[in-house]
Amino acid sequence: MRAVILLSLLVAFISTINCQWSTVQQTQRGLPVQQISLVKTIGFTPNTLNNRFILQNDISRSRIPFPQCISSEQSQVLLNPSTLQKLLHQKLQEEERKLKQERVRNDGLKNNDIMDFDAIQLRADALNGALVARAATKVSAEIMSQLGCETNSTLTERIDRFLRRVRLPPSLCAFNTNPDCSGFTRFRTITGVCNNLERPYEGSSQTAYTRLLPAAYDDGISKPRSRSVLGGPLPACRQISVTMSSKPVFDTSFNNLFVGYGQFLVHDISLATPVTDSGRTPVSSCSCSSQDHDMCTIMEISSNDPFMAGQKCMTMPATAQAFTDQQCTLGVKDQMNGNSHYIDLSVTYGSTKKTAVGLRAGRDGFLKTAKKSWSKFEIPPGQREGKSCTDSTETQKCFAGGDSRLMENVLLSGIQAQWLRIHNLFAKKMAEIHPEWKNNDDVLYDETKKISSALHQRYTYDFWLPILIGKQATQQYTGDSGLFSRYDPNVRGVVINEAVTAALRLHTLVRDLYTRCTPQAKLIDQVWLHDILAKSKLAYDGANNGVDSLLCGALYDYGFAGDANFGQDIHHRLFETTTKTGEVKRHDIVAINICRAREHGIPGYNAFRELCGLRRASRFEDFADTMGPANAAKLQSIYDHPEDVDLFIGMNHENHVPGGLVGPVSACIIGTQFRNLKYGDRLFYKHEGQFTPEQLTAINKYTYNCFICHSTDIEKVALNPFKPPNDQTNPLGLCSECPAFDFNSWR
Template sequence: MEGLIQNRIRQRQPQLNIDISDLFSATSSATDSNCSDSGPCDLYSPYRTITGYCNNLKQPNLGTTLSNFNRLLPSAYEDGISEPRITAVSGDPLPNPRTISTTVHPDVTHLSTRYTLLVMQFAQFLDHEITFTPLNQGFQESIPSCRPCDSKQTVHPECNPFQIPPDDYFFPQFNSTTGKQACFPSMRTLAGQTYLGSREQVNQNTPYLDGSVIYGENNCVFQMVKGENGRLNSSDLGDGSKELLPRTATHPKCKSPSGLCFYAGDGRASEQAGLTMIHTIFLRVHNSINDAFQVLNPSWSAHKRFNEARRLVVAIFQHIIYNEFLPRILGEDALENFGLRLLYDGFYDKYDPTCSPDTLTEFGAAAYRIGHSLLRAEIPMLDNNFKPVCPPLLLRDSFFDTDILFTPNIIDHIARGISATPMEDLDRFITEEVTNHLFENTKIPFTGVDLISLNVQRARDHGIPPFNDYREYCNLNRADTFDDLADTTPADAIKQLKQIYQSVDDIDLFPGGLTESRLPGGLVGPTFGCIIGIQFSRLRQCDRFWYETSDHVVGFTKKQLAEIRKITLSKIICDNIDGNNDIHASAFDIPSDSTNPRVACDSLPALDLSPWKEKKNKYTG
C-alpha cells in the first residue's frame, strides 16, 4: 500500500515547484524589502495588508510581522538581562524540565465527556495564526544540532540543551554511540531588540486574527500561496475529489518518503495530519467563496474577488473563534469579564487605536500551550457512515510525513473522526506521543523529544516569571506555601509540585497553570484563563478591521454581518468535504442523539452571498 501511494504521488508532481524554505526563516524572506510594507497608509482601503501594516493608522508598524512579543510582567532572566532562569529562590538549581514533565505530566488517559478532538485541532490552527517564534540559525540558514550537551560551546552559542535525568524511565542517560551524557536539544529563540534593556523575542507572524495562517504573514509567502483567478494555489488527486493543499519538494522539514509535503500560509501545515486537514478545509472555503463571487459579480476583477473572499474568510474565522471556540475554553463568566461576548446584531464600536495587539509572550510560550494536554495518541478516522477506519493513524507517524494524505477520502475521514471523537480532557496529563516521540525518526530509537520539557525550557528562555507572580497579577492570592495553592489546585497536583520544587515561588508558569482546576463552564484554570482572556480581548479591541466594526470604510453591512453570524464550524467542514453531507450539529461537542445529533448538512444555516452582490447603476449597467 505504501509503495502504491508513493508511486501515485511521484506521478503527480505539482506543476508549481516552489521553494518554501523561507517560510521557516525570519532572517531571509520576511526581512526582504519586497516582503514587507512601507509608505503612506490608504485611508480608504477596505482590505488589510498581508503584513499587518497600517492596521493602526496612527502607528502603521504596530502589530506587523516580526514585531516583538509583548509582556504582562517584566522579564525574569537569570542575570536580569538575557540568560534563562536556572536558579531557585534557595540558590540551588531549578528542577530539570524533563523531571517536571515526567513527574507532573505523566501519560494518563482521561477522555473528555464534553468536547471533541476538534477543539484541540482548532486550538493549534489558531495558535499558528498568531504565534511563530523563529529560532536562531546557523551558517547559510542551517538548523544547528543542539543535541550534544556541549553544543553551546561546540555548535552554536545560542544552543540551550538540557540533560536527560539519570533516573529517566524512557530515555537513556548516555548516548550509546559516543558514551557521553545525553541531552535534549534546545535552541534559543531569536532575540529582537528594539531598545536597550532585557532580551525580547520576535514573533514572525502578525498578532492580528487576519488569516495569516491561510494567506501568509508577509508578501513573499503570500505570493507563494496565491494562485490565479482569485484563488489560492492547490493540488488534486485527479479523481474528482475536492482540492488539496499545494505540494512542494523543497519543504525543509519534510519527512515524507516521496519527498513531497504540503504548504500553506503557515509553514507548519504539514506538521501532523489533523492540522493539514483544517488547513485544507480553509483553503477550500476561500476558493469556493471566490468562485461564487465570480458568478455573483462577473464584473469584479480577480484581484477584487480575492480580496473580498479573503475579507469574508477572515470574518468567518473570527466569528468561529469568539462564538464557538472561546466560550468552551473560558466559560461564559470569563467571556463577560474580558469583554469577549459577540454582538447578536449591530456593530462593535470599541476599537482602541492606543492599545497594543502584540502577542503576549506568556500566552505564546505557556498559557496557550494548553492544547498539548488535549492530544490523543491516535488521529481517529471515520468513513462516510461514521464507522471507524482502521488502523487509526498514530500521531508520531504523521509528523511532517504527508504521503498517507494522498489516499482518497482521507481528509474526509480525518475531519469526521476529529469532529466526532472525544479529545483528552484538559488536565495535567500528556500523551507519551509528544513527551517521548515528538518528531521522532521511527527507525532510530530515542530520537524523539519531549514537548512538555521544551515548554518549560522555552518559558525560561523567554524570561517568563514564575507561576506565583501570575497568580498575583490575575487577582488570586499570592501563595506563601504550597498549601496556599489549594484555592485553585487539586491536592494530588500540589503533591507532585511539592515533590520537585523547593519553593512555591519556583514553579514554572506552564506546569503551574496546567494543574489548576477549571473555571466554571470552561476548560482552563483561573491563571491561564486570565492570560488567554487578556490576549483575545486585545485582539478584538486593537483590530481596526475587526469584523463587527462600525467603521463604514472597512466594515460589513448589516445584512452581510447577519449572514456571517449564521456560520458554524460544522457547516464549514460539512460543505468542504466529499462523501455523505452530514455532520454533528456542533463539531466541537461530543455527539449525542438528544443534544448534538447528526444532521444533514443542508439543515445547518448557510451563508447567503446575495448581500455581496454589487448593485447596478447607470454607469455600470
C-alpha cells in the same frame, strides 16, 4: 567591504547616544536617588574602529548592586558613544561569524529549509533584524558585566528601562520610518503592517511579542531562568516532565476537532521563529555541549530516565530575537513572532509577501490547490522547496501553506485544506455576482480573504473560546451587547509571550489515537499520533479519503482532559527518529514547554496568580484556592519554593473555571489575550465599518457545521462541531440541508 559599510552605519551612534544617559534613578525602596553624569562625546575617527575592541573583565572583583554600579568612574568610560560603537561593531561581527559557520554546516548537511524573511511589505529589511537585536542584547549583557553589576531576575524591568535609553543608528533599524498606510485602510496587509494606523508596525510579522509581566532572566538581561529563589538550581525541565503522568482520561465535553482547531489558531497568531543561519535556515549545530543560550536550548536527560535512557539531551534552536515595541535600542532580550499577530488566517494566506504570492494561483482570486482523482475536494499544493515532513516523495509532497508547521500532523493539514476549499468556493461565487471583477485577481482575492478571515474570527470567539475558558469568562473579556463592537487604537493587538509560551500550550488535551472514518461516519481505523506527525503518507491515502477521513474522525473522538496528564506520543516519543547508527532520538513536549518559557524569561506561576487578582503564595498550601491539596503537594515535591513553580506546570494543576477546560490563571491570561486581539484589531470583523449590518448578519448565519459540510467530504455534522454528537444536546444534521453562504448583501 561589508565591514566598511557597517562601520559607516555605526558612525551615527555618536549622535544617537550623546546626552541620553544624563540621569539614572535608583528606584529601590528606601535608597536615595543616584545620578551619573557621563563624559561628553569624544572625538571619533573611523580608523580607530579597525582595531578590535576588547573589554577586560576582572571576574575576581566584587559585584556592585544595580544601579549603584552605573555611577562608577568606569561607567563614564564604558558608556561613552565611541566605546559603545566599538562594542556593538564587535558583537555584530561575532554574531555574523557564527551564522556564517552555521550556513557552512547546513550546506554540508544539505539543509535548506529557508525561513521566509524576505523584504517585508512596507518595511525596509535593514541587515537581519534578528541578528541586530541579538547583538544589541549581547552589548547590554557586556555592559552590565564590565560594570560589575550584581543583577538577577528581579531587576530585569529596571535594567531594561536604563538600557533602552540608548538607540541604535537609524540605518540599523528596520522600523526607523513609518510606512505609507493610505492604501491599506479597508483590507489587511499580509504582514499585518498598517493595522494600527498610529503604530503601523504593531502586530506585524517578525516583530516582538509583548508581555504581561517583566521578563525574569537570571542575569536580568538574557540568561534563561534557572535558579531557585532559595539559591539552588531549578529542577531540570525533563526531570519535571517525568513526574507528570501519561495516563490521561477522556473528557466528553469536547472533541478532537476542538483540539486541532486550537493548534491551527495558535499557529495563526504565533510562530516562535528559530534562530537561523546567514542563509536563513534554522541552525543545526545545537548539541548537548552547546553553551550559547541565545542560539540553542538544551534539555538535559538523566541517565536513569525511564523513557529516554541513553539519550543525553534534547536540543532545539533558541527563538530569534526582536526589538521590544519596534524600538531599536539596547535592552533586555525579547523574542520574535514570525507570523502576523492578528487572527487573520495568516496560517493559510502567509505572513510575508513572498509566501502569499507563492500560494496564489494568479487568476480569479484563487489559491493554489492540487487535485487528486480519489478526492471529492482539492487538497493543499505540494511544496516546491524545503521539507516540512519526513516522508516526502515526488508523488507525495509535503503540503505548502502560509505557515511552515502545516504538516505537524495530518489533522492540522486537513483544517488547512478546509479553508483553501472555502476560499476558492467563495472567490468563484464573488466572481459570479460581480462579473466586472472577473479579470481582477487582486480584488477577488482581497474580498474573499476578508470574508474568510471574518468567519475564522467568528468561529474562534463564538464556538472555540467559550469551551476553553467558559462562557462566563468569554463574556467578561470579549463580550459585546450589540451587533457591532468598537475598535480601540489604544489596545495593543499583539500576541502575549506568556500566552503562547504557556497558557495556550494546550498539549494536555492531545490524544494518542486518531480515528479515521468514511463520509458516512463508518469507522476505518485508528492511527497513532506518531504515524501522522510530520508525515504525508496518510494525507495521500486515496483508498481511505486522505485528510477528510481524519477530519471525520475528529468530530467523534473525545479529547483528553485538561490536567497534568499527557499522551505518550507527545510526552515521550515526540518526533521520534532513528539515526544511521541505530540511535533513537526523541523529544518531549512538556520539557520543551518548560524550557522554552524559561528561555523566554517567563516568570513563575506565583507571579501570575498575583497579576490575576489572587494572593501570592508564600507556602505551597496557599495554592489551595486554585488547586486541590494533592496537586499542591505534588508541586511541593518537585520545587523548593512556590516562587519556583513554572507557569506551564502550575496552570496544568489548577481546578477548572466554571464551564471551561482550564484554571483561573490560564483563563485570565487567555482571556486577556483574546480581548486584546479583538479590540486591538482595527479590522476585526464585528467592528463598526468593517461590514454592513446585512453582511454581518450573513456571516453570523453561516454556521460552523455548514462550513464543514461545504469543505469536507462528509454527510452529517453536529450542530456544534467542537463537541461530540449527542442526540439530545448536539444532534447531527444532514449536510444536504445546509444552506449556502448568502452573498446577496455583497451584490
